[in-house]
Amino acid sequence: MFDKILIANRGEIALRVLRACKELGIxxxxxxxxxxxxxxxxxxxxESVCIGPPPAKHSYLNIPALLAACEITGADAxxxxxxxxxxxxxxxxxxxxHNVHFxxxxxxHMRLMGDKIAAKRAAKELGIPTVPGSxxxxxxxxxxxxxxxxxxxPVMIKAAAGGGGRGMKVVRVENxxxxxxxxxxxxAKAAFGDGTLYLEKYLERPRHIEIxxxxxxKGHAIHLGERDCxxxxxxxxxxxxxxSPALNTAMRDEIGETVAKAMxxxxxxxxxTVEFLYEDGKFNFIEMNTRIQVEHPVTEMITDIDLVVExxxxxxxxxxALTQSEVxxxxxxxxxxxNAENPVSFRPSPGRIIHYHPPGGLGVRIDSAVYHGYAIPPxxxxxxxxxxxxxKTRSECLMRLRRALDEFVVEGIxxxxxxFRALARETNIIDGDYHIHWLEEYLxxxxxxx
Ligand code: MV4
Numbered sequence: 001m002f003d004k005i006l007i008a009n010r011g012e013i014a015l016r017v018l019r020a021c022k023e024l025g026i027x028x029x030x031x032x033x034x035x036x037x038x039x040x041x042x043x044x045x046x047e048s049v050c051i052g053p054p055p056a057k058h059s060y061l062n063i064p065a066l067l068a069a070c071e072i073t074g075a076d077a078x079x080x081x082x083x084x085x086x087x088x089x090x091x092x093x094x095x096x097x098h099n100v101h102f103x104x105x106x107x108x109h110m111r112l113m114g115d116k117i118a119a120k121r122a123a124k125e126l127g128i129p130t131v132p133g134s135x136x137x138x139x140x141x142x143x144x145x146x147x148x149x150x151x152x153x154p155v156m157i158k159a160a161a162g163g164g165g166r167g168m169k170v171v172r173v174e175n176x177x178x179x180x181x182x183x184x185x186x187x188a189k190a191a192f193g194d195g196t197l198y199l200e201k202y203l204e205r206p207r208h209i210e211i212x213x214x215x216x217x218k219g220h221a222i223h224l225g226e227r228d229c230x231x232x233x234x235x236x237x238x239x240x241x242x243x244s245p246a247l248n249t250a251m252r253d254e255i256g257e258t259v260a261k262a263m264x265x266x267x268x269x270x271x272x273t274v275e276f277l278y279e280d281g282k283f284n285f286i287e288m289n290t291r292i293q294v295e296h297p298v299t300e301m302i303t304d305i306d307l308v309v310e311x312x313x314x315x316x317x318x319x320x321a322l323t324q325s326e327v328x329x330x331x332x333x334x335x336x337x338x339n340a341e342n343p344v345s346f347r348p349s350p351g352r353i354i355h356y357h358p359p360g361g362l363g364v365r366i367d368s369a370v371y372h373g374y375a376i377p378p379x380x381x382x383x384x385x386x387x388x389x390x391x392k393t394r395s396e397c398l399m400r401l402r403r404a405l406d407e408f409v410v411e412g413i414x415x416x417x418x419x420f421r422a423l424a425r426e427t428n429i430i431d432g433d434y435h436i437h438w439l440e441e442y443l444x445x446x447x448x449x450x
Contacts, residue, residue: 001316002026002077002101006070007041009081010060012385013292014041015369017079020308029073031066033059035377040369047073054379060084063091070100077101077315079308083381086291087114103315105270105290106217113272113288117160117198123274123285126262131277131284133200141178147199148177154202157184161192163287165235170202203284205435206277208232209244210289211259212299214310217269220320223256224305225329227298231423231439233346238416238439239423240295241334242302245394245432246278252329255283260324271296271311277436294337294386297367301333301390332397333390336405336420340382343418344448350378354412359404363390363397376413384415394432398424422448 004027007017014030018041021028030045035054042048049069052059059065061084070078078095080086080103089107096102104110113119117136124130132151137160138144148155148171157180159167167188169180181197189195207230215221228244229237243252259274271292276283296307305322314320340349352375358366368385370376376384389404391397402424408417423429426447428438 001318002312004029004046004073004075005077005079005103005312006031006066006073006075006100007045007079007081008060008066009079009084009086010036010039010041010369010380012367012369012383013081013083013294014039015044016367017081017308018044020306020312023306024309024312026312029069029075031060031069033379035379038374040371040374049073054377056084056380063094067094067098067100070095070098075100077103077312079103079312080291082291082294087289089114101315103270103312105268105272109266109268109272110290113290114163115160116158116163116287117196119288120198120285122266123262123288126265128258128262128274128285129276129283131200131203131286134198136198138181138197138199141181144177144181144199145174148174151199151201154204156200156202157181157197158200159184159188159192159194160196160198161188161194167191203277203279205437206230206279206284207244207246207434208275208436209246209278209283210273210275211256212296212307213259213263213268213272213274214307214314214320214322215263215268215270215272216314216318216320217267218319219264219267221260221263221268222320222322222324222327223260224299224303224307224327225252225256227295229295230434230436231429232436233439233443237295237337239334239336239420239429240298241332241394241397242298243329243332244278257324269314271307294383295335297365297386297388298333298335301365301388302329302331303327304330331390331392332394333388334397334401335386335388336401337386337416338384338408338410338420339416340376340384340413341416342414343416346416347414348378348382349414350376350382351413352376353384353410355409356411357407357409358385359387359407361400361404363400364404365389384410384413387420395430398430419448 006029030048051065089110092102212224231239356372
């Protein structure tokens, strides 16, 4: 096992990793920018190192500074959290060259999944159902026209280097295809330095359902069920839950086993998430994330498995401690990402928290790094914290969520708590009857405006 882990992140995920280190008896090193000197992850770590000025480019993304921090503290492994360097294959390679372990997937798997065309081709070859579309990159406009006619309109143009919703175009009529291709190519080139495009059948109102997996890099891999992350705004997840209201046990077992089998075939190491658009009873692979995700607590609450602990164990070369039949699902969990934003305009609202009283009680978990009197800096994401609630049934979970949201006090800044108080009382949400566009349509109706 590792002796000392350097946590190359900040905020709630740095604290989350720190907790796993403590439970494993591993020393933890925090790193921080000058803006985060009084952050909770710095206070609770065994040691800390300042790695640069506030902009992430000069601190949390500063590879030489992180290497120096490993050297100074004698850390033998780095946990990247999510965001920042979490899916950077080159970072993992550089660490290896300096005899420091990267707590995450192999560089080759991060590279494969970072190329959306290669990822989709690999998924298809591994028996994972994919969205109908071009077999690889679009060669010419003529080919795109042929394909669009073949698979039928509407189609979606996507960038090979994209992901997270950037560089996508929906085409509903054929005479708009050529212009959309030109625009998408130019945008992709400007944003990613790579204008390679591919094309897919556009799915109108799917759900976003993702399968959590865990592998040990030695041919053992298991799935830990799904999370339904359909409630998003501008490609930012807002509410995640598991199990999905749209699936039953047989459906979960089938897609879960398909994904786990694929991960065994590539000797996948670490945690990972395979994302699907789910419509008309069918799963359609879109991409794979090779990191611990923001919403991982949903899975922890329904499986009782500590995903970060398991991620550290397999990174240290241990075999998977669990078999698929030892993974069981209990009850229901919902996570709300509470942001420091105005709940109507969604404008960021950094600043000092002058009153802070998080909810508690049975089945209530808060993953947050804020505290009474803490000032949220303006340089990073606007997450105040995640409220994760579990219950024996979805309806008990919703009841408990409403109760927890009503207890939650955060004063001094605007937060999205009022949005969640409204969502937890909406008929469509209570019925589990929603899709990837539901939240934006709801907000466009002005449901929350005074
Ligand atoms: C799609 C799609 C419809 N059809 N692909 C957006 C983020 C990127 N990861 C994939 N995305 C989409 N791909 C096909 N073939 C609709 C979306 C999409 C979306 C997906 C998941 C969650 C929220 C979304 C919001 C808008 C569009």
